[in-house]
Amino acid sequence: MIHLLDKEEFHTHKGIIKTSEIIGKKFGDSVVTTTGHRLYILKPSFYDKIQTFRRPTQILYDKDIGFTLFKLGIEPGMRVIETGTGSGVVTAALANIVKPGGHVYSYEANKDFSENAKSNLSKVGLLKYVTIKCSDARHGFEESGVDAVFLDLGDPWNVIPHAFKSLGDGSNLASFSPTINQVEKAVSTMKSEGFLAIETIELLLRRIRIEDGKSRPETHMIGHTGYLTFARKAKKQEE
Amino acid sequence: MIHLLDKEEFHTHKGIIKTSEIIGKKFGDSVVTTTGHRLYILKPSFYDKIQTFRRPTQILYDKDIGFTLFKLGIEPGMRVIETGTGSGVVTAALANIVKPGGHVYSYEANKDFSENAKSNLSKVGLLKYVTIKCSDARHGFEESGVDAVFLDLGDPWNVIPHAFKSLGDGSNLASFSPTINQVEKAVSTMKSEGFLAIETIELLLRRIRIEDGKSRPETHMIGHTGYLTFARKAKKQEE
Amino acid sequence: MIHLLDKEEFHTHKGIIKTSEIIGKKFGDSVVTTTGHRLYILKPSFYDKIQTFRRPTQILYDKDIGFTLFKLGIEPGMRVIETGTGSGVVTAALANIVKPGGHVYSYEANKDFSENAKSNLSKVGLLKYVTIKCSDARHGFEESGVDAVFLDLGDPWNVIPHAFKSLGDGSNLASFSPTINQVEKAVSTMKSEGFLAIETIELLLRRIRIEDGKSRPETHMIGHTGYLTFARKAKKQEE
Amino acid sequence: MIHLLDKEEFHTHKGIIKTSEIIGKKFGDSVVTTTGHRLYILKPSFYDKIQTFRRPTQILYDKDIGFTLFKLGIEPGMRVIETGTGSGVVTAALANIVKPGGHVYSYEANKDFSENAKSNLSKVGLLKYVTIKCSDARHGFEESGVDAVFLDLGDPWNVIPHAFKSLGDGSNLASFSPTINQVEKAVSTMKSEGFLAIETIELLLRRIRIEDGKSRPETHMIGHTGYLTFARKAKKQEE
Structure with missing residues (x-):
């Protein structure tokens, strides 16, 4: 994805193309570079768009995002909590499905990351479906009755009790962790919370x-x- | 998922529960079975719902569906073609995201399968976003300018040229095949079609x-x- | 592998064959069963032989055994310690390579297992290259300067210090464990022992x-x- | 592995050590480098030795070699045919187990490769158990009644009939190929030969x-x- 008005010509590893040659062309048309390669002008898919995100943080892989969205049953109209925001790739993936009626509440303690994510989401037109909160999820979530919570942070066990409170009954939690030790602690907390x-x-x-x-x-x-852990909230029983 | 009024009691592998004990309870509540196990009443997620589908045909696995939806960039409002319908699990997954403004056109040559899929989709309230056509995709698709095409059939190479015609420029194709030989033939056809x-x-x-x-x-x-193959349509160049 | 004189005829899932038809035939010859299937008489390979072992315990898989033998550099003439013996499959694999000049010392605390392993090894002619000790490896090994040690038991950390003592300088240790937690404890002990x-x-x-x-x-x-962990002994430094 | 008399000092990525400091030390002893790192002097295992081989060709991976040796049931005293020799790593692995009574016949059409392999095998003292033939295996093998054949070449189907002739009845063939298409052609030839x-x-x-x-x-x-294919020879039936 290139912003057309930025430069007069573009240098690619397949040769140079002039901006003037592109203007007026439609999606599906092509131009020939100075080195004779044919390049195609394609309508960016959502998948293309998120490839342009600035990524100061490590990001989740497509395989993990796709599976998580499907297992959580994300659909239009849902209200979803996520933390941390990171570069906003998962935020965008969630927003792109819950839109236009739903909303994503994304918590990110690091100010630089949250600003970068806002910029990324704004660039692809999804920021209106997202509230990015520069706030530490360990202190709790402000939303309740949400349809799904997705956790991607180093100490999910500190946030899982907050997730339980914010989830609606029967709603789903997903948590991503690189090490098996993190998963053990997360699962143990999920069990004691009643997931x-x-x-x-x-x-x-x-x-x-x-x-x-x-x-x-x-x-x-x-x-x-990393490992993906899924769990289901059920109302706590009074003993 | 159980239809409550069907029976007076339910036999599970964790004991028997009476229908009368469940009525009046809310999602998140629980009942205790005759053998002392506590069972929870949970609001079914989309993921739960599709587990109830009658499946006369082999179905795609979650991992394959989730990844395909994400790579194709499926989002609300999209128009998508799919063949074959099979039991309708992928159809439901697509419809659940393109709804309410989008639509899924699903081709299934086998009459029994298409009837069963209709019934499955109706049961979960998604049939209004889907047109199931009891028609052989080898004879072509009736839609054009669609946002994505998903192929799950034994001879994708016979349908790939039709997919090219129906896809909008820059839109994405996905194809699922169990054997490497099918993939080779499919990829060869994609290349010659201009994908x-x-x-x-x-x-x-x-x-x-x-x-x-x-x-x-x-x-x-x-x-x-099986193997998943993804490709992108670009307008064919006139020589 | 069938002991020919045991019965007058053999019932297989491809039909019945008479012992008298087999006697006098050579390896590579075939007989036709009562249902018309042709069965071949093949010289048993070492791999065939160990398939006949009685296996009261879970056994290591071929992939794990083959890799371990290669990484440990097992060769004719080596002296090797192993524990537990289990059904004797790894014992046989080791003996079959260190023979005729080498020897395998195999420790098994369970008397039934050690007797069964002896019987298995005797059946395939390898018992003369093996000493099976009905003894708990946690109490130490009697051999020293051995060329390799292979551990397949639930608490390798209790045996790793003994392995260090028994190994010759520069010699190799391998340990097999199903859980990541066992591996963590084993690796931690290997490090503190100086591996x-x-x-x-x-x-x-x-x-x-x-x-x-x-x-x-x-x-x-x-x-x-399971997981395979390999380590190398170096003489401990006096502080 | 370092040949001690080659130089006065050795430069490693952990600092410099003087040859004079190493001489007189035993396996298991250590020296301290100029940058304060302790390096250990270890008796090279067979596995270490083959790491020193000059490798002009792509080599098989440990996982593939270990499994092949085990499935073929390689043991002391066996006579084995292999082609191509490549850098001689598999040749060495075979020789190191069939020694001292067995022998490896290794066919390599490329003269440079066969010379390099001879030099590698000589360096680790295994050349006396190996005959490297600078000859194209497509023209046949000179040995008969061998205990195993291992094929690692681009067109195994041209050599499989020769392997059948050279193998003893009941003996095993293994073939390594990177692509599924090679495996299909190899398996088809194995079937028609009677494997x-x-x-x-x-x-x-x-x-x-x-x-x-x-x-x-x-x-x-x-x-x-790559893929590993195993097969068993049985005497051909006269029709």
Whole structure:
């Protein structure tokens, strides 16, 4: 994604193209670079848009985001809490589905990160469906009765009790953690808070090189991003 | 998910509960079975709902559905084509996100499957966002300018040219196939049709058993469901 | 592997064969069963032989055994300690390579297991290269200067100091554990004992169904057996 | 592994050590470098030795070699054929187990590779158990009645018929190929030659970083090396 009016020409690793050649073209048209490569002008998908986000923090991988959205059952109109915001990629993915009637409340303690995320979300037109709160989730969430909570922070166990309070009955929690030790502490806290149907998974994504008669998985792959834990809130029983 | 008025009592593997005990309770409440187990009444999530679908056909796995929805950039308001409908699980997943303004056009040549899928979608309130066509996708799609096409059938190469015609410029195609040979033929057809940014991946999901001091991946896992291939439409160049 | 003189005929899931038909045949010959299936008489490989072992205990998987033998650099003439013996499969694998000049010292606290392992090893002619000690490894090993130690027991940390004493300088230790928590305790003990070059891995084996034009990984696979940790002994420094 | 008399001092990434400081020390002793790091003098294991091989060709990974040796049932005294020799790593692994009574016949069409492999094997004292033949395996093997054949070349289908002739009845074949298409052609040839018990697998190795309270799989891993196919020879039936 390029902002067309920024420069007179663009230098790509496939040669140079002039802005003037692009203006007036439609999505699907193409231009030829100075080195003879044909480049296509494509309507950016949501997936393209989030690739342009400035990312000061490590981000979740597509495989983890896609699975989480599906398991949490995110749909238009939902109200969702997330922490931390990070670069806002998950925030955008949530907002892009709950819009236009729903809302994402995203907590980020780091001021630089929250400002950067706002800028990222604004750039792709999703900031109106999001409230980014520069606030430490360990001190609690202000919303209640929300449809889902997603946690991506180093000490989820300190936030899980707040998530329980904010979730509506029967609503879902997801938590992402890189180490098995974090998962153990998180699951233990989920159990003591009364969460049900707790399950932990990890996803491995393998790229396959398809060439007629020479197809094979790629040599290198990401061996680990983190574990995803899902749980369900049920009203606490009075003893 | 249980339809409450069907029976006087329910037999579960954790004991029997009387319908009369459940009526009047709210989501989050619980009942105690004849064998002393506490069962919770939870508001069904979208994910729960699709677990109730009758499934005469093999279905895609969650990991594959979640990733596909995210990579295709499915969002509210989109118009999407899918074939085959199968039991309607992917149809429901698509409809649940494109709703209320968008629409899913789902092609299924098998009459029994298309009737069953209609019934499944109706049960969860999503049929109004879906048109199920009992029609063979090999003969073409009636829609044009759609935002995404998802193919889950044995011979995607016979349908990929129709997908190209129906997709809007810059829009995305996804195709699911169990064998590497199908993927090779599909990718070859995508290339000759002019699709760009073709990539194939597979996802492995591993369940992790979390127990304090005894955490480990589960012994058994699904080793393969299928390969997912994604591609992007760009307008064909006149030579 | 069948002991020919045991019965007059053999019932297999591909039909019945008479002992008299087999006698006089050579390896590579075949017989036809009552249901018309051709069965081949093959010289049992070492791999076949260990498939016949009675296995009262869970056993290590081939993938783990093969990798361990290679990483430990097991070769003819080596002296190796192992515990627990279990059904003797790893014992046999070790003995089959260190033979005829080397020896395996295998510690097994459970009397039934050690007797069964002796019987298994005797059946395949390897008992003469093995000393099975019905003794608890937590009380120490009697051998010193050995070329390798392999640990497969629930609390390796209680045996690692004994392994350090028994290993020759520069020799290798391997330890197998199903849970990540066991590995953490084992690695911590290895470090405090002075082991070097500690590394932990896991292996995933996937079966591939090869059929012309329909090749794909098998649907089901073993998702986890355990973690393998390798370490190197170096003489302790006097402070 | 360092040849001690080559230089007066050694530069490592942990500082410099003088040769004179090492001489007279035993395995297990240590020296301190100019930057204060303690380095240990360890007896090289077989595994260390093969790390020193000059490798002009791509080599098989440990996981694949270890599993192959075990599945083929390689043991002291066996006669084994291998092609291509490559850098001689698999040759060394085979020789190190079949020694002293067995022998490896290794075919390599490329003269530079075969010379380099000879030099590598000589360096680790294994050349006396190996005959490296600078000859194209497509023209056949000179040995017969061998206990195992291992194929690592681009067109195994051209060599599989020769492998069948050279193998003793009931003996095992293994073949390594990076692409699924090669495996399909190899398996098809194995079937038409009369091989039995054909199976194909792939191994994934994942390194685990163990740190107390922060244990997790490594971020990067090798996603693919190749597929291993195993098969068993049975005497051909006269029709």
